[in-house]
Structures are given as C-alpha cells and as structure tokens.
Amino acid sequence: MSGGSRPADPLGLQPDEMRALGYWVVDRVVGHLEGIAESPAVVTGTPDELRAALGGPPPEDPGDPAAALRTLADVALAHMQHGEHPRNFARVPGPSSYAGVLGEWLATGFNAIAASWTGGSGPATVELVVIDWLRQLLGLPDTTEGILVSGGSLASVTALVVARNEVGAGTVYLSDQTHSSIVRGLFALGFPGSDVRVLTSDGRQRLSVEALREALDADRTAGRRPAIVIANAGTTNTGAVDPLPELAGICAAEGLWLHVDGAYGAPAALCDAGRRLLAGIERADxxxxxxxKWLFQPYDLGCLLVRRHGALERAFRTTPDYLADVTGVDDEVDLRDRGLELSRRGRGVKLWLTFRTYGVVRIRAAIAHGIGLAERAERLVAADPDWRVVTPAQLGIVTFTLRRPAAGRDAYDELAARAAGVAADGSAHLTTTRVSGTPVLRLCTINPRTTPDDITQTLAGLGVGSCIRRGAAG
Ligand SMILES: Cc1ncc(COP(=O)(O)O)c(C=O)c1O
Structure with a gap:
C-alpha cells in the first residue's frame, strides 16, 4: 500500500468536524441526564407536528449535520417516554446506565460485529463472557450456553425453536399471565392453536401446579404429547413468579422442557430478596x-440461556459455501449459529462495560433499591383508606385501586384519568392495567435514580391521601 493521501470519500467528514459533532452529542446526552428529574417523564407529539419537523422529501443535497443533530435531539428525542426518568413507572421502564450508553457508543463507532469468529472474535468473546457472567449469577450449570438478541420477545422465540428441536413437537403449557409476545411467537413458529394450552392462573397470578397436572393428564389421555412448559419469573402485569421448583420437578419427572421467561424479573436474582422469590430459576432448560430492563442497558438487549450444551447450534447451524472460510474451529464460537441473525452487532460490549464499571456489588444494590421502592409504595397506598393494594410489591411492581370511584364515574376511567393527569403535567408516567378484571394503577419501580420522595410525590399526584398529607407536612 502506498503512503500518499487517499481520494476523498463521498461520505467522509473531516476529523475535526467528526470530533466536534461527537463531543456535541456527548454534551447533549449528559445535559439530558443531568436535567432529567426536572423534565417531563413522557412527551407525545401529534403525527402532523412531528412530520412537519422531521419529514419532507428525501434530502437530495447535503445538509448541515449539526443542525440535523439538533433537530433529532430537540424534536424526535424530546417526544418519547424517557426510560431514565426517575418518575417513569410505566410498563417496564428502561433505566439505562451511562456505562451501558458508553459501551453502546464505542461498539457502534467501531461497527462491532459478532457473527463469525473470524470476523469478530473480540466482540464474540465479550458476548460469551457476559453470557457466562449472567449464567453464574443466575446459578445455571456450566453446560449452559447463550446468545444476545434484541429483547425478550425474540429471546423466547429463539428458545422455543431450540426446545422444539430438542424435545420434538407437542403441546405447550403456559398461564394466562404469560407475556403476549410468547403466544404470538408460538403462532409465528407454527404451533397450532390446539397445541397451546393457556391455563387460568391462581389467585396470586401464578401458573397453578394443579391446573398444569390436570391439563397434562387430560392431554395424555386424549393421546396428545406434552412437550414444553413456559413459566414466568416476574410477570409484566404484577411481578408474580410461578412456582418454579414445583414446575421444574414436574418437567424433570415427565421429560418436558421448562422455559422460564425472566425477561423482566430474572435479574432480581442478583440480590437476596429477589433470589429468595426466584428460587428454582436455575433449573430452567x-x-x-x-x-x-433491569440490568440498566440502553435498548436493545435481550439474553437467552440454554442449559443443554450444543442445543443452540443444533437448532440453528447452517453451513453455506460462502461462510466456509469464516467458520470457527474447536472452541471458536460462530454466534451466527446460535440464533436467527447472521449479521449481528456486538451486543455484549455495553453490558461488559457496565459490569466492569459498577461491579456486581453496585448493580445488586441498584436492583435491591427498586424492590424496596415498590414496597414503600405499597405501604403508602395501604395507609390510605380510600385506596386498596390489589397485588403487593413483588419484584419491583405494585398495583392498587380506588375503593370507590367518584360518583357516576367508571372505575377504569377514573384511574386512567389520574394517570393521564400526572403524565400531562409531566411529573410522572405510569399505566393502568387489570388484575383478574379489576382495573388498577401499576408502578414499576426499577430505576435506581428514583428516590423515596419520587414515590411519595407521584402517589400524591394520583391523590393517594396519605402522601398528600405527608407532602404537605414536608
Ligand atoms: C415478562 C416479559 N416477557 C417478555 C417481554 C418482551 O420483551 P421485549 O419487549 O424486550 O421484547 C416483556 C416486556 O416487557 C416482559 O415484561
């Protein structure tokens, strides 16, 4: 290669400009985080106003990247729910940590790929290392392998492909509290409706062992072949944990595959309180x-762990000619063979940096903090005779309702109006849901930036009287 200057790249920017734009991005993001508690938790635009600022015909001529960055930050990124906001309690917030953001930026800057060993052995090793850290923290055996994907939905779909490949086609059992993405995934994978048994959960929103046993017996009697049990380790609605030890026992005795959806709740196993609730999670297939969600990473990042060595590759390995010379040997892992994606970014980098930066100790403390905040919210609601705790604080989620809605008002409408009220004044973001048909408000309190006072103020904003009095008393 000759040393001289290289011809101009039509997409190239000068190094000084690249630096200046990059530093602007860092300043803007840090400024956003510094002021987040005083800014609205969610802002929703109208299609017209957003299109007016962001749309138009494809830009034919080059523009000013600094101006375009400002438009993105001021308009696009200003109109969203902010996962990092300390009073965002809606669904499952995404309270990402700055170490995670830095890792994401660095990996993206290098266009990190973790598909084939030859082309991405560094990012692949990072991914394999973080997967093994998670395995150890969750207590699975060292036969366990894994893959990082976009999120819980795709991780469960990937798991179900593996499960069917290992145990064969058959009937799948899950509770009515299982995340909707799993039922959608089963149908997308071609599981016929007649093979999907959605069982009514018990009074604590958990998969009923009794109902499972009855369904297994009935199906066997009818000549069906039970194959997979799907358990929840923290449901989205209430944080309920299915009886994992009993389910693991049944699956082991009957040769069934136990898939555990801990998309939300599994990280709680890092701290003592969560570990107790999640006992048995380590027996998942x-x-x-x-x-x-609860490991403080920017979107997107989901993880699948599979206990049986080689099961992921048995389900997904392909050997096209054009990949023959980028195929690892011996213990070199081609992550493209563990899932549905070929080109895939080095997703592990941000999580690796997060663990290296904070250590398990601080991550564990952050998770325990979230569990404690929901317990505080439960106590405050319980102290108000006008309100009722519907499901107690479980893994950072609590649900509650008004005992009597205002005269002439539907119970759901009343709760929705109160949630809309705190969203409209920007002070907080939370959502309604239903528990066994009862309309409730729901707080998911996993953000380590959330303070006890954020909980008190949010409840006061919703009209929880004990909090209003407390607020007035300072
Ligand atoms: C229990 C549970 N499972 C699965 C999912 C789907 O995960 P994702 O949105 O990352 O695809 C969620 C999302 O909130 C969840 O709470």
Whole structure:
C-alpha cells in the first residue's frame, strides 16, 4: 500500500468536524441526564407536528449535520417516554446506565460485529463472557450456553425453536399471565392453536401446579404429547413468579422442557430478596432475561440461556459455501449459529462495560433499591383508606385501586384519568392495567435514580391521601 493521501470519500467528514459533532452529542446526552428529574417523564407529539419537523422529501443535497443533530435531539428525542426518568413507572421502564450508553457508543463507532469468529472474535468473546457472567449469577450449570438478541420477545422465540428441536413437537403449557409476545411467537413458529394450552392462573397470578397436572393428564389421555412448559419469573402485569421448583420437578419427572421467561424479573436474582422469590430459576432448560430492563442497558438487549450444551447450534447451524472460510474451529464460537441473525452487532460490549464499571456489588444494590421502592409504595397506598393494594410489591411492581370511584364515574376511567393527569403535567408516567378484571394503577419501580420522595410525590399526584398529607407536612 502506498503512503500518499487517499481520494476523498463521498461520505467522509473531516476529523475535526467528526470530533466536534461527537463531543456535541456527548454534551447533549449528559445535559439530558443531568436535567432529567426536572423534565417531563413522557412527551407525545401529534403525527402532523412531528412530520412537519422531521419529514419532507428525501434530502437530495447535503445538509448541515449539526443542525440535523439538533433537530433529532430537540424534536424526535424530546417526544418519547424517557426510560431514565426517575418518575417513569410505566410498563417496564428502561433505566439505562451511562456505562451501558458508553459501551453502546464505542461498539457502534467501531461497527462491532459478532457473527463469525473470524470476523469478530473480540466482540464474540465479550458476548460469551457476559453470557457466562449472567449464567453464574443466575446459578445455571456450566453446560449452559447463550446468545444476545434484541429483547425478550425474540429471546423466547429463539428458545422455543431450540426446545422444539430438542424435545420434538407437542403441546405447550403456559398461564394466562404469560407475556403476549410468547403466544404470538408460538403462532409465528407454527404451533397450532390446539397445541397451546393457556391455563387460568391462581389467585396470586401464578401458573397453578394443579391446573398444569390436570391439563397434562387430560392431554395424555386424549393421546396428545406434552412437550414444553413456559413459566414466568416476574410477570409484566404484577411481578408474580410461578412456582418454579414445583414446575421444574414436574418437567424433570415427565421429560418436558421448562422455559422460564425472566425477561423482566430474572435479574432480581442478583440480590437476596429477589433470589429468595426466584428460587428454582436455575433449573430452567431455557431462561430469558432482558438486560435492557433491569440490568440498566440502553435498548436493545435481550439474553437467552440454554442449559443443554450444543442445543443452540443444533437448532440453528447452517453451513453455506460462502461462510466456509469464516467458520470457527474447536472452541471458536460462530454466534451466527446460535440464533436467527447472521449479521449481528456486538451486543455484549455495553453490558461488559457496565459490569466492569459498577461491579456486581453496585448493580445488586441498584436492583435491591427498586424492590424496596415498590414496597414503600405499597405501604403508602395501604395507609390510605380510600385506596386498596390489589397485588403487593413483588419484584419491583405494585398495583392498587380506588375503593370507590367518584360518583357516576367508571372505575377504569377514573384511574386512567389520574394517570393521564400526572403524565400531562409531566411529573410522572405510569399505566393502568387489570388484575383478574379489576382495573388498577401499576408502578414499576426499577430505576435506581428514583428516590423515596419520587414515590411519595407521584402517589400524591394520583391523590393517594396519605402522601398528600405527608407532602404537605414536608
Ligand atoms: C415478562 C416479559 N416477557 C417478555 C417481554 C418482551 O420483551 P421485549 O419487549 O424486550 O421484547 C416483556 C416486556 O416487557 C416482559 O415484561
């Protein structure tokens, strides 16, 4: 290669400009994080106003990247729910950590790929290392392998492909509290409706062992072949944990595959309180967790762990001629052979940096903090005779309702109006849901930036009287 200057790249920017634009991005993001508690938790635009600022015909001529960056930050990124906001309690917020953001930026800057060993052995090793850290923290055996994907939905679909490949086609059992993405995944994978048994959960929103046994017996009697049990380690609605030890026992005795959806709740196993609730999680054949939820990663990042060595590759390995010379040998892992994606970014980098930066100790403390905040919210609601705790604080989620809605008002409408009220004044973001048909408000309190006072103020904003009095008393 000759040393001289290279011809101009039509997409190239000068190094000084690249630096200046990059530093602007860092300043803007850090400024956003510094002021987040005083900014609205969610802002929703109208299609017209957003299109007016962001749309138009394809830009034919080059533009000013600094101006375009400002438009993105001021308009596009200003109109969203902010996962990092300390009073965003809606669904499952994504309270990402700055170490995670830095890791994401660095990996993207290098266009990190983790598909074939030859082309991405560094990012692949990072991914394999973080998967093994998660395995150890969750207590699965060292036969366990895994893959990082976009999130819980795809991780469970990937798991179900593996499960069917290992145990064969048959009937799948799950509770009515299982995340909707799993039922959608089963149908997308071609599981016929007659092979999907959605069982009514018990009074604590858990998969009923009794109902499972009855369904297994009935199906066997009818000549069906039970194959997979799907358990929840923290449901989205209430944080309920299915009876994992009993389910693992049944699956082991009957040769069924136990898939555990811990997309939301599994990281809680890092701290003592969560570990107690999640006992038995380590017996899963496949386990999903979402680092973009409770491991403080920016979107997107889901993880699948599979206990049986080689099961992922048995389900997904392909050997086209054009990949023959980028195929690893011996213990070199081609991550493209563990899932549905060929080109795939080095997703592990941000999580690796997060663990190296904070250590398990601080991550564990952050998770325990979230569990404690929901317990505080439960106590405050319980102290108000006008409100009722519907499901107690479980893994950072609590649900509650008004005992009597205002005269002439539908119970759901009343709760929705109160949630809309705190969203409209920007002070907080939370959502309604239903528990066994009862309309409730729901708080998911996993953000380590959330303070006890954020909980008190949010409840006061919703009209929880004990909090209003407390607020007035300072
Ligand atoms: C329990 C559970 N499973 C699966 C999912 C789907 O995960 P994702 O949105 O990352 O695809 C969620 C999302 O909130 C969840 O809470």
């Amino acid at each position: 496949s386990l999903v967790l979402d680092p973009h």
